[in-house]
Amino acid sequence: MVDTLIFSLIVGASVGFAAGYLGSIMVLEKMALVGDAMSHVALPGLAIGVLFHFNPLLGGFIFLFVSAILIWHLGRVTKLSFETLVGAAFTLALAVGILLFKDLDTLEAALFGDIAQVDLWSAIAAIGISIAVVLLTRLIYRKIVLSLISEELAISKGISVAKTNLLYLLLVSATVAIGIQITGTLLVGFLVVTPAAAARMVSGNLSRYLALSAVIGATSAISGVLLSGYFNILPGPLVVISGVVIFIGMIIIRWRKKMNT
Amino acid sequence: MGEADDYILKVSNLKVEIQNQIILENLSFKIKKGTMLAIVGPNGAGKTMLFKTLLNLIPYSGKVEWEKKVKIGYVPQNISVKDIPISVKEFLSYRSKADIESALSAVKLDDKSILNKTLGILSGGQLRRVLIAWALMDNPNVLLFDEPTVGVDIGGEESIFFMLNEMKKKRNITMLLITHDLHLVKEYTDQLLGLNKCLTFFGDSQRIAEPALQQKIYGETVCLAEA
Numbered sequence: 001m002v003d004t005l006i007f008s009l010i011v012g013a014s015v016g017f018a019a020g021y022l023g024s025i026m027v028l029e030k031m032a033l034v035g036d037a038m039s040h041v042a043l044p045g046l047a048i049g050v051l052f053h054f055n056p057l058l059g060g061f062i063f064l065f066v067s068a069i070l071i072w073h074l075g076r077v078t079k080l081s082f083e084t085l086v087g088a089a090f091t092l093a094l095a096v097g098i099l100l101f102k103d104l105d106t107l108e109a110a111l112f113g114d115i116a117q118v119d120l121w122s123a124i125a126a127i128g129i130s131i132a133v134v135l136l137t138r139l140i141y142r143k144i145v146l147s148l149i150s151e152e153l154a155i156s157k158g159i160s161v162a163k164t165n166l167l168y169l170l171l172v173s174a175t176v177a178i179g180i181q182i183t184g185t186l187l188v189g190f191l192v193v194t195p196a197a198a199a200r201m202v203s204g205n206l207s208r209y210l211a212l213s214a215v216i217g218a219t220s221a222i223s224g225v226l227l228s229g230y231f232n233i234l235p236g237p238l239v240v241i242s243g244v245v246i247f248i249g250m251i252i253i254r255w256r257k258k259m260n261t
Numbered sequence: 262m263g264e265a266d267d268y269i270l271k272v273s274n275l276k277v278e279i280q281n282q283i284i285l286e287n288l289s290f291k292i293k294k295g296t297m298l299a300i301v302g303p304n305g306a307g308k309t310m311l312f313k314t315l316l317n318l319i320p321y322s323g324k325v326e327w328e329k330k331v332k333i334g335y336v337p338q339n340i341s342v343k344d345i346p347i348s349v350k351e352f353l354s355y356r357s358k359a360d361i362e363s364a365l366s367a368v369k370l371d372d373k374s375i376l377n378k379t380l381g382i383l384s385g386g387q388l389r390r391v392l393i394a395w396a397l398m399d400n401p402n403v404l405l406f407d408e409p410t411v412g413v414d415i416g417g418e419e420s421i422f423f424m425l426n427e428m429k430k431k432r433n434i435t436m437l438l439i440t441h442d443l444h445l446v447k448e449y450t451d452q453l454l455g456l457n458k459c460l461t462f463f464g465d466s467q468r469i470a471e472p473a474l475q476q477k478i479y480g481e482t483v484c485l486a487e488a
Contacts (some may be wrong), residue, residue, distance in 0.1 A: 028345055112461045145345060150339065151339060153335070153337050156337075205347065205348040205350075205377070205379065207351065208348055
């Protein structure tokens with residue numbers, strides 16, 4: 001039990017940090033809900049894992065990756081926004097996922113997370129993937145920010161906006177896939193949205209915004225897992241509630257700052 | 262030195278077609294080094310598309326020949342900075358780690374407090390100056406500027422043109438400016454290119470004062486075969 005808690009804390013801290021870091025871009029891009037919707041795309045993959053007796057997370061991971069590539073490609077062909085395409089894909093995935101899950105308990109674990117299944121290997125994978133996500137996000141961050149300011153400016157500097165977007169979607173998929181263990185598919189979207197929104201309240205420059213978003217992500221996840229161990233209830237909702245408390249705190253700090261100036 | 266060497270850009274028979282719509286056609290002109298060229302024309306004339314073509318960002322037919330080893334700085338018209346908490350210092354460091362303060366002082370932004378301000382809270386004039394600093398950071402030979410005074414108040418427009426003109430002289434930069442500020446074209450630019458999908462005028466900027474020429478540029482299109 002103690003081992004499970006420690007492993008869950010490791011997974012929570014690393015995925016919270018990576019998701020907060022990556023999520024800061026999503027909030028800038030006004031794609032906050034894309035991260036949330038993407039998480040549901042994992043559901044059929046999880047179900048296939050359960051049906052064919054292999055690690056459901058691997059199924060979720062593969063499903064998310066393939067969907068990210070398809071969504072990216074469809075975006076290029078149809079010129080529709082990611083938001084629209086992910087919106088269509090996630091409802092389909094949810095429908096297929098629910099049909100594939102025969103057993104309601106496993107469906108519940110997929111939707112809400114199952115901390116009991118977090119083991120040493122999940123912790124190692126979470127650390128590895130989170131480090132990779134943070135490093136790769138660092139690599140594309142400037143490119144994305146520049147293309148947000150002006151796509152022409154970015155292209156004129158030799159930045160391939162399409163390739164950057166693909167890498168970005170893949171990073172979102174990877175982050176969501178590892179986050180599912182703690183919060184489940186229903187709540188994992190929180191990890192990429194709320195920490196960034198909270199950090200945005202008190203950040204006057206990008207470096208601070210990025211760092212703070214990552215720290216708030218990790219703090220929310222750690223507090224949620226610890227509270228879950230203490231009260232012996234699902235960690236997902238507690239992670240979300242911890243994050244929202246921080247978000248409210250940041251709104252108050254911003255409000256007080258404004259009042260004082 | 263032969264006459265041909267004086268040209269930094271030669272465009273011939275340029276045609277741009279997007280989704281079966283002709284955006285630019287039959288466009289031929291040459292720009293001499295150190296020229297400040299104003300590109301004018303009605304909305305939808307293809308001015309921004311001409312820049313994108315010159316930057317090789319969109320497919321075209323015909324020839325666009327820049328002088329060898331030319332370095333081009335570009336400032337687009339539309340930029341969105343309102344929702345991005347990026348400071349002036351961070352933005353400029355994306356371009357180059359070179360001396361940011363001297364880049365800002367070159368565009369007359371000497372107050373160091375601007376370094377930590379976010380782009381979204383700058384005035385229109387300050388933002389344009391920061392963009393000019395960005396474009397000039399790696400010492401380009403050519404600057405393409407899409408509407409230098411967009412979002413700048415009336416008093417500030419002239420100071421931007423004045424500054425660009427000074428830079429042109431000091432650094433011998435060739436400047437291509439898309440503009441609607443006809444009152445400043447005569448005073449601060451050398452040559453004028455009228456565009457309305459094709460070339461409608463190419464010549465001395467002083468002539469912009471002629472009502473007949475303004476009518477020609479902004480009125481019914483009569484294409485020129487070449488510059």
